[in-house]
Amino acid sequence: FPSALAGSKAVAKEIAALIRAKQAQNQPCVLGMATGGTPIYLYAELVRMHREEGLSFKNVITFNLDEYYPIEKDAFQSYWSFMHRHLFNHIDIDPANIHIPNGSWPKEDIKKYCAAYEAELDKLGGVDLQILGIGLNGHIGFNEPGSSIFSKTRLVTLENTTRIANTYEFENISKVPRLAITMGISNILKAKRIVLMGWGQKAHIIAKSVEGNMTEQIPASILQQHSDCTFVIDEPAAAELT
Numbered sequence: 001f002p003s004a005l006a007g008s009k010a011v012a013k014e015i016a017a018l019i020r021a022k023q024a025q026n027q028p029c030v031l032g033m034a035t036g037g038t039p040i041y042l043y044a045e046l047v048r049m050h051r052e053e054g055l056s057f058k059n060v061i062t063f064n065l066d067e068y069y070p071i072e073k074d075a076f077q078s079y080w081s082f083m084h085r086h087l088f089n090h091i092d093i094d095p096a097n098i099h100i101p102n103g104s105w106p107k108e109d110i111k112k113y114c115a116a117y118e119a120e121l122d123k124l125g126g127v128d129l130q131i132l133g134i135g136l137n138g139h140i141g142f143n144e145p146g147s148s149i150f151s152k153t154r155l156v157t158l159e160n161t162t163r164i165a166n167t168y169e170f171e172n173i174s175k176v177p178r179l180a181i182t183m184g185i186s187n188i189l190k191a192k193r194i195v196l197m198g199w200g201q202k203a204h205i206i207a208k209s210v211e212g213n214m215t216e217q218i219p220a221s222i223l224q225q226h227s228d229c230t231f232v233i234d235e236p237a238a239a240e241l242t
């Protein structure tokens, strides 16, 4: 797409069509959500469609990919706050249908918590459409390079480069959590459809993910084995594709 805005609008259109198709069949629509700078235009466009075009989210169930750990959900930097600020506060989704990993769950119980998070998703039949961004190191969710293709929802250590990239959300790097809860690669791959969005400075890692060898060292490259995955990118992010 010529711009991030144009790409985001196209993804919003696809999501709206899916929500409406599910509504017509009286079925829930399960969306996998990402945070960060990448989906901001997408969420703004979905809010606009809700306000101006009557797009209802009453049948929508969401599962977010990840959350910092530890973090209080009402901290400004939490992904819980992010999602409410950019999307959930402005649409008619049922709060009971929103799922975001709880960044303040007691650590000794976190394995059980993560297993329950993905079990709830599986019980609903899995994700219909998963939105992804991509880290400069190729991470998807917070599955950093080296994450296994079989990885499940779990507590992970963030790479320092990831903490540096996300420092802008915090006072300084020492305040960026060192850990996060993330859905695993195996969970992401179970989505029926995956749309990864990438804008601007991501050309190098986009080219490696799409045209390079599939390797756990570049988690996004694993998406090559998914049967219905599209990378939606703008012109700068496409610059290194051959």
Ligand code: F6R
Pocket: 033, 034, 035, 036, 037, 038, 039, 065, 066, 132, 133, 134, 135, 136, 139, 140, 141, 142
């Ligand atoms: C966030 C997430 C991450 C981001 C990635 C890109 O929920 O899963 O993988 O998508 O770090 O971040 P931005 O969009 O800020 O460049």
